[in-house]
Amino acid sequence: MQYKKDEMRQSILNSGEEAFLNLGFTNASLRKIVNNASTTIGNFYNYFDSKEELFKALVVHDYKKFMRLLTEHNTINRPDYLWEESNPKVGRDVLSHFITNIIPEFGNGFILLIQSSKGTQYEDTRELLINEVRNHFIEHIERFGENDNLITYAEIMASQFVDGFTKIFSDYQDKEVRQKLLIDHLLFYMIGTMGIIGDF
Amino acid sequence: MQYKKDEMRQSILNSGEEAFLNLGFTNASLRKIVNNASTTIGNFYNYFDSKEELFKALVVHDYKKFMRLLTEHNTINRPDYLWEESNPKVGRDVLSHFITNIIPEFGNGFILLIQSSKGTQYEDTRELLINEVRNHFIEHIERFGENDNLITYAEIMASQFVDGFTKIFSDYQDKEVRQKLLIDHLLFYMIGTMGIIGDF
Amino acid sequence: MQYKKDEMRQSILNSGEEAFLNLGFTNASLRKIVNNASTTIGNFYNYFDSKEELFKALVVHDYKKFMRLLTEHNTINRPDYLWEESNPKVGRDVLSHFITNIIPEFGNGFILLIQSSKGTQYEDTRELLINEVRNHFIEHIERFGENDNLITYAEIMASQFVDGFTKIFSDYQDKEVRQKLLIDHLLFYMIGTMGIIGDF
Amino acid sequence: MQYKKDEMRQSILNSGEEAFLNLGFTNASLRKIVNNASTTIGNFYNYFDSKEELFKALVVHDYKKFMRLLTEHNTINRPDYLWEESNPKVGRDVLSHFITNIIPEFGNGFILLIQSSKGTQYEDTRELLINEVRNHFIEHIERFGENDNLITYAEIMASQFVDGFTKIFSDYQDKEVRQKLLIDHLLFYMIGTMGIIGDF
DNA sequence: GATGAATGAGCTTTCATTCAT
DNA sequence: CATGAATGAAAGCTCATTCAT
Numbered sequence: 001m002q003y004k005k006d007e008m009r010q011s012i013l014n015s016g017e018e019a020f021l022n023l024g025f026t027n028a029s030l031r032k033i034v035n036n037a038s039t040t041i042g043n044f045y046n047y048f049d050s051k052e053e054l055f056k057a058l059v060v061h062d063y064k065k066f067m068r069l070l071t072e073h074n075t076i077n078r079p080d081y082l083w084e085e086s087n088p089k090v091g092r093d094v095l096s097h098f099i100t101n102i103i104p105e106f107g108n109g110f111i112l113l114i115q116s117s118k119g120t121q122y123e124d125t126r127e128l129l130i131n132e133v134r135n136h137f138i139e140h141i142e143r144f145g146e147n148d149n150l151i152t153y154a155e156i157m158a159s160q161f162v163d164g165f166t167k168i169f170s171d172y173q174d175k176e177v178r179q180k181l182l183i184d185h186l187l188f189y190m191i192g193t194m195g196i197i198g199d200f
Numbered sequence: 201m202q203y204k205k206d207e208m209r210q211s212i213l214n215s216g217e218e219a220f221l222n223l224g225f226t227n228a229s230l231r232k233i234v235n236n237a238s239t240t241i242g243n244f245y246n247y248f249d250s251k252e253e254l255f256k257a258l259v260v261h262d263y264k265k266f267m268r269l270l271t272e273h274n275t276i277n278r279p280d281y282l283w284e285e286s287n288p289k290v291g292r293d294v295l296s297h298f299i300t301n302i303i304p305e306f307g308n309g310f311i312l313l314i315q316s317s318k319g320t321q322y323e324d325t326r327e328l329l330i331n332e333v334r335n336h337f338i339e340h341i342e343r344f345g346e347n348d349n350l351i352t353y354a355e356i357m358a359s360q361f362v363d364g365f366t367k368i369f370s371d372y373q374d375k376e377v378r379q380k381l382l383i384d385h386l387l388f389y390m391i392g393t394m395g396i397i398g399d400f
Numbered sequence: 401m402q403y404k405k406d407e408m409r410q411s412i413l414n415s416g417e418e419a420f421l422n423l424g425f426t427n428a429s430l431r432k433i434v435n436n437a438s439t440t441i442g443n444f445y446n447y448f449d450s451k452e453e454l455f456k457a458l459v460v461h462d463y464k465k466f467m468r469l470l471t472e473h474n475t476i477n478r479p480d481y482l483w484e485e486s487n488p489k490v491g492r493d494v495l496s497h498f499i500t501n502i503i504p505e506f507g508n509g510f511i512l513l514i515q516s517s518k519g520t521q522y523e524d525t526r527e528l529l530i531n532e533v534r535n536h537f538i539e540h541i542e543r544f545g546e547n548d549n550l551i552t553y554a555e556i557m558a559s560q561f562v563d564g565f566t567k568i569f570s571d572y573q574d575k576e577v578r579q580k581l582l583i584d585h586l587l588f589y590m591i592g593t594m595g596i597i598g599d600f
Numbered sequence: 601m602q603y604k605k606d607e608m609r610q611s612i613l614n615s616g617e618e619a620f621l622n623l624g625f626t627n628a629s630l631r632k633i634v635n636n637a638s639t640t641i642g643n644f645y646n647y648f649d650s651k652e653e654l655f656k657a658l659v660v661h662d663y664k665k666f667m668r669l670l671t672e673h674n675t676i677n678r679p680d681y682l683w684e685e686s687n688p689k690v691g692r693d694v695l696s697h698f699i700t701n702i703i704p705e706f707g708n709g710f711i712l713l714i715q716s717s718k719g720t721q722y723e724d725t726r727e728l729l730i731n732e733v734r735n736h737f738i739e740h741i742e743r744f745g746e747n748d749n750l751i752t753y754a755e756i757m758a759s760q761f762v763d764g765f766t767k768i769f770s771d772y773q774d775k776e777v778r779q780k781l782l783i784d785h786l787l788f789y790m791i792g793t794m795g796i797i798g799d800f
Numbered sequence: 801g802a803t804g805a806a807t808g809a810g811c812t813t814t815c816a817t818t819c820a821t
Numbered sequence: 822c823a824t825g826a827a828t829g830a831a832a833g834c835t836c837a838t839t840c841a842t
Contacts, residue, residue, distance in 0.1 A: 008822085029814080029815065030815075030817085039824095040823070040825060041824090042817095042819085042824050043822075043824070043825095045817075045818080045819095046823070050816080050817080051816065051817090152372075152380075156367055156385065157364075159363075159367060160363060160364045160367075163359075163360060163363060164360045167360075171355075177352070181349070181353055184350065184353045185356065188357070188393075189392070191392050191396065192388040193388075195387065195392070196388050205805070208806095231831080231832080239807095240806065241807095241808090242808065242809090242835085242836085243807070244834095245835075246806075408827095426627065429810080431812095439827075441812085442813095442827070442828055442829065442830090443826065445814075446826060446827075447826090450812080450813080549781070549784065552780075553784045553788075556768060556785065559763075559767060560760040560764045563760060563763060564756050564757075567759060567760075571755070580752075581753055587795065588757070588795065589792070592791050595788065596784055596787050596788050608802095629837085630837060631836080631837095639802080640802070640803055640804060641804070641838085642802070642804055642840080643801075645840095646801065650837080650838080
């Protein structure tokens with residue numbers, strides 16, 4: 001009954017994903033999850049060792065990919081040069097290309113990691129990502145000379161950038177809409193950053 | 201110990217504030233709160249009628265002020281004309297003046313209202329504020345002609361703006377630092393918005 | 401132990417019935433109930449959604465039957481003509497027949513409804529029944545001309561009649577004994593009523 | 601401040617009486633009682649050693665009188681001969697005289713003892729009284745020859761008689777109304793009893 | 801005499817997890 | 822594979838009583 005088993009497992013995964021996204025890890029109760037998956041609390045433990053293991057199964061793939069992105073940092077083809085690009089049309093085009101590659105990289109697992117992992121071993125992921133983004137912002141800021149105030153603000157910017165990025169994935173499933181919003185999002189941060197760096 | 205009543209009340213308020221900020225309303229348990237306040241659950245109810253009443257005591261002042269700001273909306277001297285201002289120095293100065301007036305208006309109660317009120321009667325406050333900000337963004341965007349994509353993005357911007365604004369109050373207590381960050385924050389959003397409106 | 405499920409459920413029902421009968425709904429604590437049923441508080445909630453649901457399970461059947469009796473009121477073959485009957489032997493016989501049909505209609509659920517339902521959604525049942533009986537008494541009284549004093553006393557009579565009726569069911573399980581007592585009870589009230597109507 | 605003290609004590613007694621009558625001993629909380637008495641929980645214990653002592657203070661006088669009545673049983677001038685009286689007018693007159701003497705004997709303490717003493721040391725009082733009345737009924741029944749069925753029913757009659765008697769005191773404060781109802785009540789039971797003894 | 805802060809046991813209910821069947 | 826009975830800890834809250842002031 002391997003086939004059947006896989007179906008059940010998938011059903012639990014789907015139900016868990018939905019519950020975690022809507023309620024967060026702690027507030028999503030196993031009872032609701034198994035009810036939605038049309039199975040029982042006892043049977044749940046035939047598929048997963050604990051509530052946290054279910055969460056892990058939902059995010060582990062994206063988490064690894066995400067950690068690879070963070071550590072392999074420099075090998076990624078990032079459109080950083082855009083920060084110095086002055087022709088807006090070129091900007092949109094390159095970003096569009098870049099975003100198209102990014103989109104499939106982040107699934108619901110990513111959203112769970114950032115928005116719903118409080119109470120799990122992954123609860124620091126958002127912090128980690130924000131820190132990475134923050135350092136990235138600081139890099140750019142520092143090219144224009146030290147500015148303590150801006151470096152402090154980089155922390156704020158970073159957390160907002162990450163949350164906005166996640167929110168787009170979370171609130172909009174349509175690929176085209178997502179892409180447009182992500183481009184706006186990146187542009188917004190590039191322009192905003194350059195703006196406060198240049199003090200207008 | 202009767203003569204200590206105010207001290208105990210303050211101790212519970214402090215412990216509650218800390219717990220609500222760190223864990224949110226629902227996950228902050230009364231047992232943790234009273235342990236931190238060095239008292240007992242039974243005694244807690246000599247000071248507050250319920251967990252929610254403790255929360256209310258922490259936010260009600262800021263909530264009223266906040267609602268007044270929202271409803272008296274148009275009477276507030278907002279630096280909106282800055283959106284069309286081209287001299288950056290003027291921008292910083294006017295904003296500085298505006299921010300200085302805003303700062304003392306928002307205490308920790310404001311942070312609780314935005315970040316930790318889920319499960320209380322105040323849980324819609326963040327939504328309310330985001331909506332207000334979103335409409336404000338849309339106003340400016342529409343001056344430059346309809347743009348469905350940007351109007352969708354206004355939702356994202358607004359929630360980020362509010363969360364960033366709150367984060368500044370939450371992470372930085374020093375008044376001067378706060379002020380500088382808030383100015384950066386406002387500038388960042390003004391520039392970013394104008395940027396994506398103009399498509400570079 | 402799954403195979404024992406029905407036994408456990410029955411055990412809780414029995415324990416609950418006993419506790420509700422002895423202490424009333426509010427004062428019967430879940431702890432006592434589950435202790436008597438040899439299980440735990442947590443397990444109780446595998447069988448019933450709440451304390452009130454346990455009560456409901458014990459009375460709902462009798463409650464529906466009871467409400468049907470009240471609403472179908474006129475279709476029931478009541479021995480009312482007996483009030484004018486002068487031959488005592490006929491009285492006992494007809495009553496006996498009537499009572500025999502009533503007896504199986506009321507189980508322990510009926511006793512719970514009348515005696516132990518304070519604090520539940522059924523707490524008005526006794527009042528309802530007393531009112532019905534009171535109106536019935538008044539009907540008979542008014543055939544003999546208005547008598548304000550007696551009409552006031554009808555309230556007392558009705559509540560006593562109902563409580564006595566319930567007490568018979570509560571204190572005596574044996575069907576034959578019950579039947580005899582119920583006949584005495586009805587006779588007692590018929591005679592008593594006629595007596596005070598006639599002022600001896 | 602003896603004067604003042606007596607006032608406070610009386611205030612607590614009044615508030616307690618009201619609460620016990622309305623809610624029963626267990627469900628009447630000290631908090632409500634002291635609030636209604638316009639004092640504090642701490643001060644309560646300056647006047648009474650415990651919740652039960654407050655109850656005791658409210659009933660002890662009536663309880664003693666009641667116990668005296670029970671033990672001095674035969675010395676009371678009871679209208680028992682009425683059971684053999686055949687002229688109804690004489691019946692009402694004698695009863696009226698008897699009742700007039702009884703009424704002041706039973707105050708609210710008596711109602712508390714019968715209706716609200718569950719959970720206190722007096723919770724058996726109702727039982728005691730019912731038993732006494734039951735024996736009294738049986739005496740009369742046995743004059744007409746053994747009748748097991750009636751003797752069993754005497755238990756029912758007795759509890760109803762007592763509850764009805766108490767209900768009249770509890771529901772009607774007006775002396776004249778009370779008197780009329782009590783007469784009806786006694787007559788009702790005399791007639792009813794004679795009726796079922798005689799089998800019509 | 802009066803206050804109300806403090807205590808600890810009790811209440812009903814929810815939860816993740818274990819395990820016999 | 823699947824079931825759901827059983828457990829025990831924790832949740833928010835109420836209560837009678839004690840006691841320092």
